[in-house]
Amino acid sequence: KKDTYILGIETSCDETAVAIVKNGTEIISNIVASQIESHKRFGGVVPEIASRHHVEQMTIVLEEAFQESNLNWKDIDAIAVTEGPGLVGALLIGVNAAKALAFAKQKPLIGVHHIAGHIYANRLEKEFQFPLLALIVSGGHTELVLMKEHGRYELIGETRDDAAGEAYDKVARMLELPYPGGPHIDRLASEGEASIDLPRAWLEDDSYDFSFSGLKSAVINTIHNAKQRGESLKKEDIAASFQASVIDVLTTKTVKAAKNYHVKQVIVAGGVAANKGLRTALTEKFAETDIPLLVPPLRLCTDNAAMIAAAGTISYEQGKRSGMDLNANPSLLL
Numbered sequence: 001k002k003d004t005y006i007l008g009i010e011t012s013c014d015e016t017a018v019a020i021v022k023n024g025t026e027i028i029s030n031i032v033a034s035q036i037e038s039h040k041r042f043g044g045v046v047p048e049i050a051s052r053h054h055v056e057q058m059t060i061v062l063e064e065a066f067q068e069s070n071l072n073w074k075d076i077d078a079i080a081v082t083e084g085p086g087l088v089g090a091l092l093i094g095v096n097a098a099k100a101l102a103f104a105k106q107k108p109l110i111g112v113h114h115i116a117g118h119i120y121a122n123r124l125e126k127e128f129q130f131p132l133l134a135l136i137v138s139g140g141h142t143e144l145v146l147m148k149e150h151g152r153y154e155l156i157g158e159t160r161d162d163a164a165g166e167a168y169d170k171v172a173r174m175l176e177l178p179y180p181g182g183p184h185i186d187r188l189a190s191e192g193e194a195s196i197d198l199p200r201a202w203l204e205d206d207s208y209d210f211s212f213s214g215l216k217s218a219v220i221n222t223i224h225n226a227k228q229r230g231e232s233l234k235k236e237d238i239a240a241s242f243q244a245s246v247i248d249v250l251t252t253k254t255v256k257a258a259k260n261y262h263v264k265q266v267i268v269a270g271g272v273a274a275n276k277g278l279r280t281a282l283t284e285k286f287a288e289t290d291i292p293l294l295v296p297p298l299r300l301c302t303d304n305a306a307m308i309a310a311a312g313t314i315s316y317e318q319g320k321r322s323g324m325d326l327n328a329n330p331s332l333l334l
């Protein structure tokens with residue numbers, strides 16, 4: 001059987017990324033140009049700045065992806081691009097680059113859902129076993145997705161308000177930590193004690209949904225009340241207590257869903273999957289079950305284009321193609 005090489009493009013937020021993936025499982029090249037430095041002083045991603053950076057970086061990153069690969073355009077079978085969800089202006093740069101390249105090089109075009117990409121980042125490590133449960137925890141998403149076969153996704157739970165990463169970033173801002181705050185909270189948490197009592201939003205008994213806005217408010221109130229009493233709480237302890245609450249809910253619901261749906265594999269995806277506390281807690285909890293847990297290496301947790309190429313490979317093999325009318329869709333459903 002002939003090998004399949006898919007070129008992936010990702011520009012949904014603040015990383016300009018291009019990658020080439022072989023057979024949906026092997027990274028040939030994976031280039032990510034991060035814009036974090038440009039957004040840091042604003043305390044978050046500024047959409048207009050993100051779009052402009054994508055325009056500047058796209059051809060450079062594309063060239064690098066080919067240089068690192070020793071491949072030529074003639075080797076590429078199709079172009080996969082994130083069509084949504086994400087920042088519309090940022091998505092448009094990737095989608096238009098992909099369309100221009102597909103037209104110029106006469107290659108099939110495949111639109112990919114960003115979350116499908118995060119899920120398929122795991123297949124670059126290990127082959128999937130179905131049924132599979134994916135916990136997606138990123139800056140924009142917190143979801144539990146059940147997969148019974150390649151390319152089909154059943155949403156069994158999602159956040160009703162903030163995403164986990166969003167909660168991390170907001171709490172980090174209260175603690176005056178730099179953007180993005182997730183990694184800083186993670187580090188502080190390892191140095192503190194989870195000594196502050198913070199709520200856990202379990203929601204209804206049978207629900208796999210999440211909610212983090214109450215926790216975020218509780219952290220604000222805790223800091224505020226301590227200040228009024230003239231006490232000062234240690235940032236490390238706030239971080240540890242906040243992280244303990246997030247991890248408690250995420251791991252408990254994931255284990256419950258994995259058992260209930262009798263899955264053969266659990267995978268974790270998205271930027272918050274880089275969280276050391278979460279990785280440890282999930283590993284420990286699943287060690288008590290007979291369900292294998294797959295946690296991607298850090299570089300595949302955060303946004304990249306290898307994951308988009310990996311997910312695009314499945315669409316390619318299933319004969320799915322996008323037309324030249326492919327458009328960025330900031331609220332695309334999985």
Ligand code: KG4
Pocket residue numbers: 013137138139140141164165166168169180181182183186270271272273274275276301302303
């Ligand atoms: O998947 P991602 O790179 O972009 C989105 O699609 O959103 O996720 C970014 C999010 C940010 O909110 C960031 O703070 C969070 O992932 N994050 C972390 C860690 N590393 C990144 N959150 C907690 N602990 C970490 N170590």
Ligand code: ZN
Pocket residue numbers: 114118138139270271302303
């Ligand atoms: Zn992402």
